[in-house]
Amino acid sequence: MSYLADLGEIYLAPNYEREPIIFVRGEGTRLFTDKGEEYLDFTAGIAVCNLGHAHPQLVQVLKEQAECLWHTSNLYYTEPQVRLAKKLVELSFGDKVFFANSGTEAVEAALKLARRWAYQNFGGSKYKFISLKNSFHGRTLGSLSVTGQPKYWEGxxxxxxxxxxxxxNDLQELKETFDETVCAIIMEPIQGEGGVYPLTQEFIAQAKELCQKYSALLIFDEIQTGLGRTGRLFAYEHYGIEPDVMCLAKALANGLPLSAMIAKKEVIDFLTPGSHASTFGGNPIACAVGCKVVEMISDPTFLEEVELxxxxxxxxxxxxQEEYPGLIKQVRGKGLLIGIEFAIEVKPIYQExxxxxxxxxxxxxxxxxxxxPLIINYREIDYFMIQLEEILKDIKT
Known part of the structure; x- marks a missing residue:
């Protein structure tokens, strides 16, 4: 390992299993190490850098805003925050926006909003959350509590x-679980950390019907699927079903800390002064970049290219999959969020x-x-596919 990686082992918390690689620069779909090695990025920082690394238009917006205003606190208005909220509302089902810094914070805000909305309208008996097994919604205590993977709960x-x-996608179990005590159901349209599992049209439609029947909120966690990742600006558009609340983060500012909870007016208006807050949420620099990100990604031609x-x-x-049936079991996903399920452990393929x-x-x-990154080109896609096929051939032989 390099000297810097050695220092990281000493001084950084051991909660990540890091590769001994030091990245010092990014450009488009490429990352460069301290040794000058060039990597093709098929992660985008886990669906964060949708417009790639160091996009010149985003860099320019960041520089201009950094020379103007960094922080005022949310006791006042700033132009970038208001402009971004307006853009998100105009492009989505929602009416108002709450800004925070991370995906888990957006989920926390949604959970608190659902409980408060239910309490104000129906009293304390309506408090229950329905979530899905195999889901992932974050690592703070509230978001962890609605994450349907027990391995994250340990300790x-x-x-x-x-x-x-x-x-x-179990319609019967969903129907049997719903009752008058449910205040909200939270779901990812595609379970990203769960292995890239899309929900079915029928399941989401039934969730919406049950929410209407039992006066509960439908919360979509689009932290990984939102902002063009699936070929639509928001994944709920694939289903033609609007949630009551939606959580965004990751790609919203292309790597700067920014998240958003978007909701309908009749719901979010229960988030009154003092009920919830975020000191750094919606800071001017992140929001200025976010405005440019949303402007670029929401272009219909751009989204059509992502889908293609x-x-x-x-x-x-x-x-x-047809050529190597003993290796690849299933291919899942939408747009540029794709999961390849293998019949073997995938670590050797990842390492190769x-x-x-x-x-x-x-x-x-x-x-x-x-x-x-959504800006990946077809030559880079071909290169990846050639490399993967060579690895599959080697495994097969």
């Missing part, structure tokens, strides 16, 4: 009470790609996740 229990988990690139990758992967200087992630032991 942190007891969790926040009042959460019930159902199997994704995703189809190209999926078609090639499904051809590999890393040796070839291609970055991917492994949300499950047998799943390789692809979430490249």
């Amino acid at each position: 942190f229990e007891p969790l926040v009470p009042g959460v019930v988990f159902v199997e994704p 690139k995703g189809k190209v990758i999926m078609e090639k992967l499904r051809a590999y 790609l890393l040796k070839r200087r291609i970055l991917t992630t492994t949300p499950k032991p047998n799943v390789l996740r692809l979430s490249p």
Whole structure:
């Protein structure tokens, strides 16, 4: 390892299993190490840098805002925050926006809002959350409590009470679980950290119907799927079903800390002064960059390209699935959020790609996740596919 990596081992908390790689610069879809090595990024910082690294238009906006205003606190208005809120409302189902810094904070805000909305309208008996098994919503105590993967709970229990988990896409279990005590159901349209599992149209439609029947809120966690990742600006657009509340983060400022909770007026108006806050949430620099990000990604031509690139990758992967049926079990996803489920542990494939200087992630032991910057080009896609096929051939032989 390098000297800097050695220092990291000494001084950084051991909560990440880091590769001994030091990145010092990024450009587009490429990352460069302190040794001058070039990597092709098929992670985008886990669906964060949707417009790639050091995009010149974003850098220019950041510089201009940094020379103007950094922070005032949310006791006052700033132009970038108001402009970004307006853009998000105009492009979504929502009416108002709350800004924070991270995805887990957006989820916390949504959970608190749901409880408060229910309490104000129906009293304390309506408090329960329904979440999905295999879901991931964050690592703070509230968001962890609605995360349906027990491996993340170890050592942190007891969790926040009042959460019930159902199997994704199980219509009968969902119907049996709903009752008058439910204040909200939270779900990812595609379970990203769970291994890239899309929810079905029927399941989301039934969740919406049950929310209406029992006066509960439908919360979409679009932290990983939002901002163009699936080929639409928001993943809920694929289903034609609007939530009551939506959580965004990751790609919103292309790597700067920024998240948003968007909700309908009749819900979010219960978030009255003093009920919730965020000191750094919606700071002028992040929001200025966020405005440019949303402007660029919401372009219909841009989104059409994302959808097309995703189809190209999926078609090639499904051809590999037919060619190597003993290796690839399933290919899942939408747009440029793709999961490849293998019949074997994926670590050797991940490591071989890393040796070839291609970055991917492994949300499950047998799943390789692809979430490249949305600006990736077809030549880079072809290069990745060639490298992957060479690895599959070697494994097969």
